Amino acid sequence: MSALGHRAIVMGSGIAGLLAARVLSPHFAEVVVFERDDEAATPGPRGGVMQGRQLHTLLASGLEVMERLMPGLERELLSRGAIRSPDVGLTARAFKFGSWTIAGAIDVAMITMTRPLLESCVRERVSAIPNVVFRYGEAVEEVVYDRVEGRVTGVDSSPVGVAPGVEPLPAALVVDARGRGAPVAQMFKAWGAEPPDEETLGLNVGYSTVIVKKPAGFSADWFSVLLASTPPDSPAGMMHPIEDDQWIMAFCGRGAAKPPAGWEPLLDYAGRLPQPTIRDCMRLSTPVGELKVYNFLAAVRRRFDRARFHPNGLLVVGDAVCSFNPLYGQGMSIAVLEAGILEGLLAGANEEASEWREALWRGFYAQIAPILDKAWGQSFALDGLYPETKVRRGPGFALRKAAFLWAQKLSITEPVLRRRMMRTAQLLPEAPIGLGDLAASQWRLWRGRGSRVSPATFQAPGEALGGASSAPGPARQEHAVGL
Incomplete structure (x- = not known):
């Protein structure tokens, strides 16, 4: 028997579920992955992922951890058609608040591809792990909770569209990776417990x-x-x-x-x-x-880190914990970072310790909370600027909004702040940006008035074909920036 028990179960096989299965596999004799969708003969968008055909990005932080979990994945993606930019600070063009932002190295590479390409590469690798078993076309009808033991003990499942008719499948650990539609509140209420609070x-x-x-x-x-x-x-x-x-x-x-x-x-x-x-x-x-x-x-964040009740033997991951505005490309990378945290916690777990299940979920939610705080804060700052967004903004919001807009406008032409903000957006380790940092950026701009640095350029689409663009565009725009 492996270190933590005979079987772990993963519900859902998106990126979060696949990576959960990968990090669970060394610690359990068997990992069973339930997926409602049928197994696909060829890579392509899955019915269970409504936004599967939309634009997805893997942030630098996520790419770094995914490469650690699956060595050689980036090379494989590139061999199958993914595109790599060695430094998006030099090659990504952004227009905001009436100007093209300056170009400058931020030491962050990016690869872009469709979600089906990424998911198929990850799925193939996880499918090749000998003790990982996929049960396609099968839905979990109930997560079984033992009130006496105070823990989840397995799941009740059946083929999609067929009523359950077999004994529940027992497990030492159940991971819920069913996405933002996971019936977390219903599940907790069925156990007679209060579900975690939600922020929306x-x-x-x-x-x-x-x-x-x-x-x-x-x-x-x-x-x-x-x-x-x-x-x-x-x-x-x-x-x-x-x-x-x-x-x-x-x-x-x-x-x-x-x-x-x-x-x-x-x-x-x-x-x-x-x-x-x-x-x-x-x-x-x-x-x-x-x-x-x-x-x-x-966007919904379920505060498992503050839950008044949580059963042992259950772990909720990915969008089922926190779903973000897709515009910011945070969701897949957050799922990858969570898998990296889970890997570390499992390495330190011991089946002989009677409370390993409780230690696992408490440690997991505590360690992902700062990552979610950072990503959720970015979303709140951006989305809160729009009158359509429904959220409690609070008495200090006007000041935070003013500071955020100041930072956005400064970063168009101030390279130090731009670098920090771009790396922060990639969920890389960066110190929080405060009012003192903004004042320093403003001072660098004032001090450097009249000096010149390498201008940001933009090649209009027509130029890239050797002809005139259908609209003149901002070709070869220059910025005077002080360093």
Whole structure:
């Protein structure tokens, strides 16, 4: 028998569930993964992942931990078509508050690909682990809780659409990775317990995503483009390169400004963005497959770290703990970071210690809390700027909003602050940015007035094809920046 018991069960096989199975496998004789969807013959979007065709990114922090958990994964992704930028500080172009941001190294590489490519590579690796068993097309109907022992002891499952008819499958540990729709509250109430408190950001955000074939001969001096919205106006757009010489383009808006379905309406919507770059690329490109629309009503954080009740033998991970606004690309990377934390806790667990299950969930939620605090705080700061967002802003919000906007505007042209903010957005270790840091950034700009540094450049789409762009755009914009 392995160190912690005969069997662990994982409910759900998205990125969070797959990585949970990977880190559990050395510590249990068997890891059983339940997945409602049928096993796919070829890689592609899964029915259980409604947003599977939308733009996904893996932040630098997530990529670093995923490579540790699965050595050689980045190389494999690149061999199958993923695209790598050695430093997004130099190659990612962003337009916000009326200006293109400066370019400058931040020592952060990025790889971009479709979610099905990433998930299929991870799934293949986990499927190859001898003691991991997948039960596709099978749903967990009940998580079995023993009130006497005070712990979860297994699950009751059945093929999708079929009533349960077999004995529950026992387990030493059950991991819930069923995503943001996991019935956590219902589960706790069925056990006669109060579910964890929830914090909610009411967003009412809409996304439209389309994959396009790049025009033949296209070669630009940039990797990706972000056209950020300027609150209170919410339309925004972004594009990244992906496998098969394609771009994935995503548009988002809030409330009445949500992007439409259909190529021509979306082309018109792209014309509403603050710069014509993405619209010009659309005009030069050919759409591939369907345009996908996705609505995201609210981000939800379940405070398991403050729960008044939590059964031993259960662990909740991924979006079932905290679901974020997809615009910020935090969800998959958070799931990876959680798997890294779980790996460390399992390495220190001992079955002979009677309280190992309690120590596991307490340690897990305590250690992921600072990561979630950071990511949730970023989302709150950004989403709270829009009047459509429904959230309790509190008496100090006006000051925080002013400081946040000050930081955003300074980072357009001040390289030190820009570097710190970009690395913070990648969930990399960075000290919090305070008012003193903003004042120092402002002073560097004032002190450097009249000096010149290497200008940020932008090659318009038409230039990248050797011709004139369909709209002049911001080609070769320069910034005077003091260092």
